[in-house]
Amino acid sequence: MTTKLCAALASAGLATVSATAAPFLTLGNGAELFLTGTVGIESNDNVTLTEREISDTMFEVAPGVSLVFGNNALVSGSLTYVESITRFSDADEFDAELSNLVFEGRYAEESAEFNVYGTFSQLNQNTVDLRDPDTDVLVRRDLYNFGGNGEWDMTPKIRVSVGADYRKVDHKRAGFIDRQISAIPFGVYYAMSETVDVSLGVRLREIDLDAEGRDASDQYYSVGVRGEFTPKFSGTFTVGVTTRDEDVLEDRTTLGLASDFRYRYSEKTTVTFGASNDFGNAGNGESLESTDIYVGARVALTPQFGAGARIYYRGIDYAVRPDDDYLEGQVTGDYKVSQYLTVSGAVVLRNNESDRINGDFDNTVVRLAAHLRY
Secondary structure, eight states: OOOOOOOOOOOOSOOOOOOOOOOOOEETTTTTEEEEEEEEEEEEEEEEEEEOOOOOOEEEEEEEEEEETTTTSSEEEEEEHHHHEEEEEEOOOGGGEEEEEEEEEEEOSSSSSEEEEEEEEEEEEOOOOOOOTTTTTOEEEEEEEEEEEEEEESSSSSSEEEEEEEEEEEEEEEEEEEEEEEEEEEEEEEEEESEEEEEEEEEEEEEESSSSSOOEEEEEEEEEEEEESSSSEEEEEEEEEEEEEESSSSEEEEEEEEEEEEOOOSSSSSEEEEEEEOOOETTTTTTTEEEEEEEEEEESSSSSSSEEEEEEEEEEESSSOOOEEEEEEEEEEEEEEESEEEEEEEEEEEEEEETEEEEEEEEEEEEEEEEEEE
16 A cells, blocks of 8 residues: 655635646656646635624735646656735735745655655635634734655565654734644554555654743554545544643643545545544644544536535634634535636635634635636
8 A cells, every 4th residue: 555645735716626738838857837827706704703704805816837747757746836916805904925835746666655745835814723803813824844754565564654744833923823843653554455454653743832831742642544445435544542741731631533535426426524633732822622524525517517515523622711613614616618727616604603702703705716727
């Protein structure tokens, strides 16, 4: 069994859009250069995710360029850059120009696979655990993520994996805590069959926050299974124990869980679902435990037209303040106009229930976008 690195670059449309297009420029030796672009409009009735519900219309233009190399070669990868320019109809203080850079590389042969990745993302948006319910602001921040992983055969039935991951969050607004997160995962896989592995795993993680007494260390010990369980059903699943050692708060232990499944209901319909449970930190640095559950479906109605739906629940157990129960549903659609152009749309509904004062919110978002890849 092998694992694959997956890196995604966000754009205006929520729907995942893919189109096979001839490259703008062929550089030789399997390298191709593509020009990309997104033009979108979004109607949002609660931009800051607060009870005051500031509504606005956002316009986005996101030109980009993508270099793909090593097609059908042992060494392959891609480098993608997108500059997203957003303008708000009323709240021009939220206007922004945001850069996104993604690199991924892969070396793969029959008995081994190695991946490296790096991303730089600038964000100017709020989330359920990254907002200030008492003020009408957007949380501007820079995200860095670098790492790699490798997996290789030790015997015909045993594979070993090891990796390293580094993340840094640099907030640009006062009141939010910067952080650095380093993780080292290790796993051993035993082939129960040609398509299914069972595993033992350990992940060590260090959380360094720019606030005195907020640092933490996490350990996740797990067992799991992965692979193609039937011709239609595949996925990954790990379960175990996660411990968190903190500088000030009492140490905590919880059920660790990570899963991601895919069921091909028919040639045109695919269902995805999964769940996870892990420790984390809110924007103000506060320790939390997050339980996430999702289920979604994608239907290829015609060769050109596809539609999807997804429901996502997140329960957040904060260490020292009331919990959040967050629910999000979305419906998406995309139409492939040509090999170069795809248009997409999405409707997103969000609801958060909290015992915290000003903690509740509702949010409806409607997005339309056109995506170019040439």
